[in-house]
Structures are given as C-alpha cells and as structure tokens.
Amino acid sequence: MATEPDALVVGATGLIGRWLTAELLGRGRAVAATVRGGPARADGLRAWLRERGADDRALTTVAADVTRPGLALPPADGDRLRAVRDVFGTAAVYRFGLGRDEARRANVDGALHVARWAAALPRLRRLVHVSGYRAGAADAPVPAGELDGLYRRYGAYEASKREGDAAVRAFAEQAGVPLTVVNPSGVIGHSVTGEAGQYIGLAELVERLWTGRLPALAGTRRTFVPVVAVDHLARFMAAVPEHDTGPYRAHWVLDAATPELPELIGDLARHLGVRAPRAVVPVGLVRRLPRALIGVDPETLPFLSEDRYDTASADALAAAAGLAHPPAADALRAWADRLVAERFGRAEPPLPGGFRTVGGARTYVAGDRRSPARVLLHGLPLDGESWRGVAAELDGPALVADLPGLGRSAPAPGAPDAWLADLLAPVRTRPVVVAHSAAAGPALRFAHARPERVGALVLVSPYFLQRRPAPHLRAPALVGPALRTASPARLGRVLLGGEAPDGPALRALEDAAAQLRRPGVARRTARWLARAQRPSERAALRSLAESCPVPLRLVAGEADPLVAAVPGVPVTVVRGAGHHPQLSRPAEVAAAIAEAAAEAVPAG
Known part of the structure; x- marks a missing residue:
C-alpha cells in the first residue's frame, strides 16, 4: 500500500473534508490531511474514519494553519508532501454572526x-477549491471599493466566501494553477444514515419546525x-482531478430536484409528524421585523x-464518473x-433509527424492526433513549420505539394497544x-391477545402493583405545565432521587426534558399518567x-417497591x-432481562 501522499485535504476535520477524506481513502488514494488542535484532533479524525469503515493506513496527518502563509507547515511535513498531485481546499469558517476580520482570515x-x-x-x-452556490457568482476580483458594501449586504460569512472565491480565481489565473471551483449548495447529511454533524443553515429551520417555533416561512412559494x-x-x-482538464473549471453541485422551500418544509413536517407552517412572508418584510420575533438570522x-x-x-462530470x-x-x-435523534447537535450519536x-x-423507531431479540418500551416521562444503557448490556438486536404522543412520536388516532400491535x-x-x-398495560394486553408472538414479558416498575402517586400528580392541569418547564436536573431529582445522573442516564433525562418542551408532549404525558x-x-x-399466558418477570427498584404480589411470578429487586432502575442500574436490569430470556418460549 502506498504511503507517500498524493492527495492533500486541507480542512479534513470539517464536514466536507472528513467525508472527502473517507472517499479518497476508499478509492485507494494515499491521503494527507491537515488538522488543527494537536494530536487529539488527528486521533479523532482517524477514529471517525475507522468507525465508518475507512482504512486509515494510507492516511498521513499534518498540523497546519491555513490562516498563516505556507500553512505554517514544519519543513519536515512540507518535504513529505512534495509528491502531492491534487490539493482539496475545504477549510472554511461556516457560521453566521462572524466578525469581518475573523471571516476573512479563514x-x-x-x-x-x-x-x-x-x-x-x-x-x-489540480487544485480543487470549495466555494458556494451563491458565492460562485461573484466577479473576480472584487473591487476594493466595493468590499464594504459587499459585507454590509451579505454579512461576514457570505461576503468573505465571495471575496475568497474571486481572489483564488484571480491568483490561479495569474500563477497558472489548474483550478476547479466546486460550488455546493446547502450540504445535508449522508444519503443513507443522515449523518452530517453540522447544525446551521437549513438545519436550524428544521429545528424550529420540530420544536414548534416555525409559524411562517420567509420568502415566496417559489423560494x-x-x-x-x-x-x-x-x-x-x-472524481474532479480525474475528469477536469484545462486551466479553470467551475461546477455548481446541487440537486436540481430539491423541492421548493415551502414544499420541502411541508414534506419534512409530514415525515416528522408535526405541523407545517402555512404562511409565507416576503423577505423584504422579514428584514423589517425584530429578530427576536421572527427567529431568523438576517445573514x-x-x-x-x-x-x-x-x-x-x-x-456532465457526474455522468462521466458514473455518479447520480x-x-x-x-x-x-x-x-x-x-437531526432529531441528535437533538440538533446537543446529544451524542443516537440509537440508529427514524420515523x-x-x-x-409518525413514530420514532430504532433498532431491528423484523428480527429483534428484545422489544424495549419506555415509560413516563421518557423516550426510547432511556433504554440506551440497558441495550448496551444486552446480547442480540433490540427494537426500541417512542410511545404514541410521547417523546419524539406523534399522537396515534387509536388506543396504544392498536399502536403496539402495528409496531x-x-x-x-x-x-x-x-x-x-x-x-406495561399495552404490553400485558398484547401478550394476552397474541401470546404466540411473545417469548417472555418483563415489566419494569409496573405501576399497577405499586403505590399510587400523590393526588396532585394525577391532575393533568398541574402536571403538564410542570413537565413542560422541567430541566434535566429537576427530572433527575424526581426520577432518580439523590443520585447524580451521568452517561446514558443523563442523556435520557436531557432527551426527556427537550421533548417535553415540544408542543403537546407534556400535556399528553400528564394525561397518560392520570389515565x-x-x-x-x-x-x-x-x-x-x-x-399471563407467557413467562413473566417483574423488576422494581428498592426505593419504589411492589405493594401487591403476583403469585408464582419472580421479582428482581434492584x-x-x-421507579426508573433502567436509568440508574442498567446492568442489573439487563441481567433480569437475560434471565427472562433464558426462560422464554422459543419461536415455532
């Protein structure tokens, strides 16, 4: 395997750079990647690549700083890169609200x-420079007298991209550098997994849609x-260096089949099970409204x-390269x-799933829908992420879903029993x-209705065998507002007592608090609790x-014991x-599930 790099990716830890690095390695290229932040960033890049199946043995990482002449490369690294044939410039600062100097430096x-x-x-x-589908329309170069107006009109990010695009083209022409400018549109996640790791731009619009803060769209019906x-x-x-020739080429890389913005947002609203905005407000009017009111960054x-x-x-290039x-x-x-599963960048990688x-x-479902060894159903006021710690301890695939109207799932028109049967x-x-x-209620009723479909049943903190909560906790009018405003710390105190949550437990509480703030979730949680x-x-x-017609096992926390016994049914006391032992003691709950699995009725 070649180890002398023949391709350099500048900005390899960014969104485009890391996926490009993985692609080049997958094509058998020997790749050098620039990183900032020391060995930890380089190690992080390698770990990210390996997790996605890339062979990093042909990868060389070098410390560099694009804001300094010569990329601040030490002489030894510069010598190692003398054989590089293709340079991919993907480094940039992508953020709205930048200062002009900060934006221009990068x-x-x-x-x-x-x-x-x-x-x-x-x-x-070939030098392949990443610009942008709006920035690529700038003249080369931008006259110095027009720069102030450019930055006032577009803001620091877009103006700096336009200025940088024009400057690179002018330099390449003067120096005789073979240049391809790639002008991508808004970059979304991987087409299969959805993974992106970037949460600004259109992602912010999706977040406002998901959280019920998008009453109207700015633009027109044809935006x-x-x-x-x-x-x-x-x-x-x-593929660009293999297909482009000549001193200069430019490509606008975007999917022309992208729906117009109102249709795009409407499609996503239906997919996520939330309400789509109906009104469209002209951009000129939006510019005049207070930012606090419209929630839109002017840039x-x-x-x-x-x-x-x-x-x-x-x-044409994509067709020649066999791409679509x-x-x-x-x-x-x-x-x-x-985006929803990662809480728009606020959570670690999720249990893989979707709506x-x-x-x-519309239900958030994760895991194996056809051949699970376990089906994990959460309680109140949590969602499916509450099983993360337990799932990590279990053997075999699991199916996890957010109950209807709770967590990330939309309300169902029928009873939870019908929802579970369909799941x-x-x-x-x-x-x-x-x-x-x-x-526990829907699960018990399903086991009675279709015992041949259930190997065993494990009920964790079955509320109907425990003390009833205080009277005020059975009043939706009181409980709903309290849940909607509850912080993860407050939920932790209520659900876990004096224990300080960490790891999967903390993630579950943060998820629960975030979902409870969405329209209707806290109210539906309170009603479910009352019923x-x-x-x-x-x-x-x-x-x-x-x-119960199938093997049954009960699990209860020591601080929330059962007050009614079920003759002949084993009980695991954690x-x-x-009331939430799967959060505080996931290994012990997983062990009880494994014991139940050992006694389960086999399929067939």
Whole structure:
C-alpha cells in the first residue's frame, strides 16, 4: 500500500473534508490531511474514519494553519508532501454572526494561502477549491471599493466566501494553477444514515419546525434552497482531478430536484409528524421585523431566493464518473431523522433509527424492526433513549420505539394497544417484550391477545402493583405545565432521587426534558399518567398479570417497591434504585432481562 501522499485535504476535520477524506481513502488514494488542535484532533479524525469503515493506513496527518502563509507547515511535513498531485481546499469558517476580520482570515486569506502553497508543488495536477452556490457568482476580483458594501449586504460569512472565491480565481489565473471551483449548495447529511454533524443553515429551520417555533416561512412559494447529500459531494469532488482538464473549471453541485422551500418544509413536517407552517412572508418584510420575533438570522435571508443554477458541467462530470444524486426526498428525510435523534447537535450519536408510520402515528423507531431479540418500551416521562444503557448490556438486536404522543412520536388516532400491535406486526421472531411503567398495560394486553408472538414479558416498575402517586400528580392541569418547564436536573431529582445522573442516564433525562418542551408532549404525558392511575385500570392489569399466558418477570427498584404480589411470578429487586432502575442500574436490569430470556418460549 502506498504511503507517500498524493492527495492533500486541507480542512479534513470539517464536514466536507472528513467525508472527502473517507472517499479518497476508499478509492485507494494515499491521503494527507491537515488538522488543527494537536494530536487529539488527528486521533479523532482517524477514529471517525475507522468507525465508518475507512482504512486509515494510507492516511498521513499534518498540523497546519491555513490562516498563516505556507500553512505554517514544519519543513519536515512540507518535504513529505512534495509528491502531492491534487490539493482539496475545504477549510472554511461556516457560521453566521462572524466578525469581518475573523471571516476573512479563514475564508479569504486561508483560501489564498492554500492556493499559493499548491502553486509551489512540482507535480500539481489540480487544485480543487470549495466555494458556494451563491458565492460562485461573484466577479473576480472584487473591487476594493466595493468590499464594504459587499459585507454590509451579505454579512461576514457570505461576503468573505465571495471575496475568497474571486481572489483564488484571480491568483490561479495569474500563477497558472489548474483550478476547479466546486460550488455546493446547502450540504445535508449522508444519503443513507443522515449523518452530517453540522447544525446551521437549513438545519436550524428544521429545528424550529420540530420544536414548534416555525409559524411562517420567509420568502415566496417559489423560494429555492437546493441541497446536496454530503456523500454525493464527496464522491464528486474525489472524481474532479480525474475528469477536469484545462486551466479553470467551475461546477455548481446541487440537486436540481430539491423541492421548493415551502414544499420541502411541508414534506419534512409530514415525515416528522408535526405541523407545517402555512404562511409565507416576503423577505423584504422579514428584514423589517425584530429578530427576536421572527427567529431568523438576517445573514440567512440572501439565501431565500427564487434563483436557479446552471448545473450542466457538474451533471456532465457526474455522468462521466458514473455518479447520480441520491433521491432528494429520501436524503432529506434521513437527515431530518438524524437531526432529531441528535437533538440538533446537543446529544451524542443516537440509537440508529427514524420515523415510521405505526398505528396511524409518525413514530420514532430504532433498532431491528423484523428480527429483534428484545422489544424495549419506555415509560413516563421518557423516550426510547432511556433504554440506551440497558441495550448496551444486552446480547442480540433490540427494537426500541417512542410511545404514541410521547417523546419524539406523534399522537396515534387509536388506543396504544392498536399502536403496539402495528409496531410488532413486521416482527418475525418471538422476542422478550420489556415494558417500563406506563408501557406495561399495552404490553400485558398484547401478550394476552397474541401470546404466540411473545417469548417472555418483563415489566419494569409496573405501576399497577405499586403505590399510587400523590393526588396532585394525577391532575393533568398541574402536571403538564410542570413537565413542560422541567430541566434535566429537576427530572433527575424526581426520577432518580439523590443520585447524580451521568452517561446514558443523563442523556435520557436531557432527551426527556427537550421533548417535553415540544408542543403537546407534556400535556399528553400528564394525561397518560392520570389515565394509568384509575383504580379500574390498575385492577384489570393486576388480573391480567396473574393470568399471563407467557413467562413473566417483574423488576422494581428498592426505593419504589411492589405493594401487591403476583403469585408464582419472580421479582428482581434492584438495590438503591427507584421507579426508573433502567436509568440508574442498567446492568442489573439487563441481567433480569437475560434471565427472562433464558426462560422464554422459543419461536415455532
């Protein structure tokens, strides 16, 4: 395997840079990658690449700083890179609200430093510079007298990208550097996994949609904000040096099939099970409204245009390289799933999943939908992420879903029992069904209705066998507002007692608090809690437990014990735990589930 780098990715830890590095390595290229921040950043890049199946043995990492001449490369690193033929300039600062000087250091001076360094390479084949689908329309160069107006009109980020694009083109022409400028549109996540790791731009609009803070859209019914999946962009850029010739080429890389913005947002709203904005407000009016009212950064407004873009050259190169855009609608939905699961950059990588229609409700479903060994159903006021710690301790695949109307799922038109039956309809195994607290009722009723579909049943903190909560906790009018404003710390004190949550437990509490702030979730959680405490409901479920047709095991925390026994049913008491032992003692809950699995009725 070649170890002398013949390709250099500048800015390899950024969104585009890391996916491009993975693509080049996958094509068998020996790649050098510039990183800032010391060995830890280089190690982090290598770990990221390995997690996505890339072989990093042909990767060389070098410390560099694009804001300094010569990229601040030590002489030894400069010597190691003399054989580089293709230079990919992906380094930039992408953030709204930048100061002009900060933006120019990276996006103008940095871009020129990369171009000048590339010009000195003895075997340079191509410099590939990443600009932007709006920035690429700038003249080259931007007259000095127009710079102040440029920055006032567009803001520091977009203006610096326009200035940098023009400056690189002017330098390349003067120095005779073979240059390709790639002008991507808004870059969304991987077309299959949805992973991006970037949460500004269109992602911020999706966040406001998800959290119920998008009453209207700025623009018109024909506003066009095109997108490109990051994996397609990486494949395209990797192919550029093999196909482009001549002193200068430019490509607008975007999916022309991207729906116009109102349709795009409407499609995502239906996919996520939330309400789409109906009103469209002209950009001119939005500019005059207070930012606190509209929630829109003024720097994003120039992107809300009806303009279309010439993609002929990009389409021709893609065809020659055997590339095609993945379906835009599918890529957008996968990206939205991932954004929601990561809480828009506020959470660690999620249990892999996405939104599906279950029982008439858009439901967040993670894991194996057809062959799970376990089905994990959460209680109140949590969501499926509350099983993360337990799932890590279990063998075999699991199916995890947010209950209808709770967590990330939309309300179902029917009863939870019908929703659960539809969730399990595609399952071809005979799994152990594990239900916490409020989910115990639907799980018990399903086991009675379809015992041949359940290997065993584990009820964690079955509320109908425990003390009823205080009267004020059974009043939705009081509980709903309290839940909506609860912080993760407050939820932790209520759910875990005096224990300080960390790891998966902290993630679950942060997830719960975030979802409870979305419209309707806290109210529905309070109503579910009130219904579950009805004496008739509790008595009926006790009877079902006593006659359960499949092996049954109960799990309860020591601080929230069972007050009613079920004859012949084993009980696991988790020491030091309260009503949510799966958060505070996941290993012990997993052990109880494993014991139940050992006694489960096998499939067939």
